[in-house]
Amino acid sequence: MEEENFRDSIGTITKEGKRAWIFPKKPSGRFYQYRKYVSYGLLLFLLASPFIKINGNQFLLFNVLERRFNIFGFPFWPQDFHLVVVSMIIGVIFIALFTVAYGRIFCGWMCPQTIFMEMVFRRIEFWIDGDRGAQIRLDKAPWNGKKIGKRVLKWTVFFIISFLIANVFLAYLxxxxxxxxxxxxxxxxxxxTMVPLLIFTAVFYFVFAWFREQVCIIACPYGRLQGVLLDDKSIVVAYDHKRGEGESGxxxxxxxxDRDALGHGDCIDCFQCVNVCPTGIDIRNGTQLECVNCTACIDECDHIMDSINKPRGLIRYASEDEITKKAKFRFTPRMKGYTAVLTVLIGLLIGMLFLRNELEANILRLPGQLYERKADNIISNVYTYKLMNKTSKDIEDVTFKLHSHKGTIKMVSHDSFMVPAQELAEGTLFIEINNSALTGDKDKLEIGxxxxxxxxxxxxxxxxxPRSYN
Ligand code: SF4
Ligand code: SF4
Structure with a gap:
């Protein structure tokens, strides 16, 4: 029971309920190197996306206030909201499927929180404050000139970067x-605009300078979902306890x-995997909610294994079944189910994207207005029209034609007009139909x-x- 105590509280809170500040060791190794390359690509994508234009459209735009959205250069409008909903459902199912199969790979390799925290802010911290030991000593040191200088430098750099991130964030909005x-x-x-910009800056500064790993542990809903998504077949960053503990621990x-003769496992209890962990946990206790699968402990343990001439991979990407039962990766019925739903939804989304109209037309009767009887048995109704041009080109010489009935459409202003690119054109029109051509008191009209x-x-x-005419 004693060794299960770590499950009672999270790694960043002390027994007294205070914040346990984490001073992780600077990671190094092949996975860290790969993660650096991935992070450079993602940072470039994140920072450049609002400044890239395709056909005059911003590559990524989420203008919630004006309700204008561009995804990969395609403009979307509130009228396309169903597409956004389907895309979001696809996103959630994709993440669920991916997590069931491959655990929290997204957290360690792609999440903007991890990328900014570990690949930007943490590296600046290593550069200014030094590695783990130097950081702990600096933290305990009195507020002398050296400590004040380092702190002011670090907090100023953090503030400037937070301000830059806030500007990019604003460019998306x-x-x-x-x-x-x-x-x-x-x-x-x-x-x-300056006031919200400073508020965003303060939020980013707070998250990266102080709140840090607690975003993943306490605040992130995806992190909370791990308990229901992961199973014994999910591939996660795992400690091979069979190999590490052996017969005698x-x-x-x-x-x-001769460790083998004495029955001891390959783990030499050096605590390097714990020291390097940015969420302050001991992976040897098994899969834990705090683990963001950052792979730092894999790299660290590989160094140790190299130094004692043991094979690498005591901590590695593996499922619990792979470690205990030596079972290989299997496509489970749950994963098959997720894949089937995902395939159907992606097919649906592609179909909807192809069927998406470039022009959204709405013609509605003017509220509160009845029909009007005119000479020669003519009935007239008044309408407002709204045409939304979703493309980046003007739509010229626009006219209406009655398809379903014989009758006339009379525009209040010009007979033909232009709908500017990504704009709305609206106006009023009358439709006149001879009553003999109508089939009831509420006919459906098709207008081209x-x-x-x-x-x-x-x-x-x-x-x-009028009803009596029918
Ligand atoms: S780094 Fe490897 S050898 Fe060292 S304590 Fe962790 S698991 Fe054991
Ligand atoms: S346990 Fe390992 S993979 Fe998980 S967060 Fe800590 S260092 Fe990263």
Missing amino acids: IGSDKLIRYIIDGPMAHLG RKKFRKNE VYSGGKLIETTITQFLA
């Missing part, structure tokens, strides 16, 4: 063109001692929207007529 214009105009000209390394005489969209609306 309001668009990079607007952001650049605001920067040129100066902060005083746009105080309404782990033991400190002693020169010229034409550009330069070419049909580009059809829409349905309702036409009211």
Whole structure:
């Protein structure tokens, strides 16, 4: 029971309930090197995406306030919300499937929190404060000139980077063109934006300078889901307890001692895997909620295994079944189920994307208005139209034609008009139909929207007529 105590509290809280500050050792090794390369690519993608344009559209834009979204250069509108919902469901199922099979690979390799924390802020910390030992000594040291100098330097650099991240974040929200214009105009000209920018900066600073690994341990909902997603077949960063403990358990390394004969495992209890862990856990206790699968302990233990001439991989990517039953990776029924649902949803999304109209047309009767009787048995209804151009090109010479009935469409202003790129065109029109051509008091009309005489969209609306005439 004693060794299970680590499950009662998280690694970053002391017995007294205070914050246990983690001073992880600087990682090194092949996985850390690969992670560095991945992080460079992702950082470039994250920082450049709001500034890249495709056909004049920002590559990624999430303008919630003006309800304009660009994904990979394709503009999406609130009318395309169903596509966003399907994409989000696909995202969730994909992550669930991926997690069931490969654990928290996303957390260790791709999550922006890990990338910024471990590959940007932590590396600056190593550069200014030194490695684990130097950081612990500095933390305990009195506030002398050296400590104040290092702290001021570190916090200033952290603040500047947080401010830069906040600017990029803002470029995703309001668009990079607007952001650049605001920067040129100066902060005083746009105080309404400067204040949220400083709030974002403060949040990023708080997260990366103080809150740190607790985002993954306490706040992240994905982290919370691990308990239900992982099983004995999921591949995670795992300690091979069979090999590490042997018959007689782990033991400190002693020169010229025959560990095999004494039944001791390969773990020499050096604590390097614990010291390097950015979430402060001991992976030898098994899979834990705090583990973000960052692979730092794999690299560290591999160094140790090299130094004592044992094979690498005492800590490695493996499933619990692989370690205990020597079972190989298997595609479980749960994974098959997730894959089937995922395939159907991706097919649905692709279909919806192809069927997505470039122009969204809505023609609705003016609220509160009844029909009007005119001479020669003509009934007239008044409508408002709204045409949303979702493309990055103007749609010229737009006209309407009645498809379902014989009748006329009378525009209040011009007969033909233009819908500017990514804009909304709206106006009023009358539809007049001879009552003899109507089949009831609420006929459905099909109206064609034409550009330069070419049909580009059809829409349905309702036409009211007097009941007694039918
Ligand atoms: S680094 Fe490897 S050998 Fe050292 S304590 Fe961790 S598991 Fe054992
Ligand atoms: S246990 Fe290993 S993989 Fe998990 S967070 Fe700690 S160092 Fe990273």
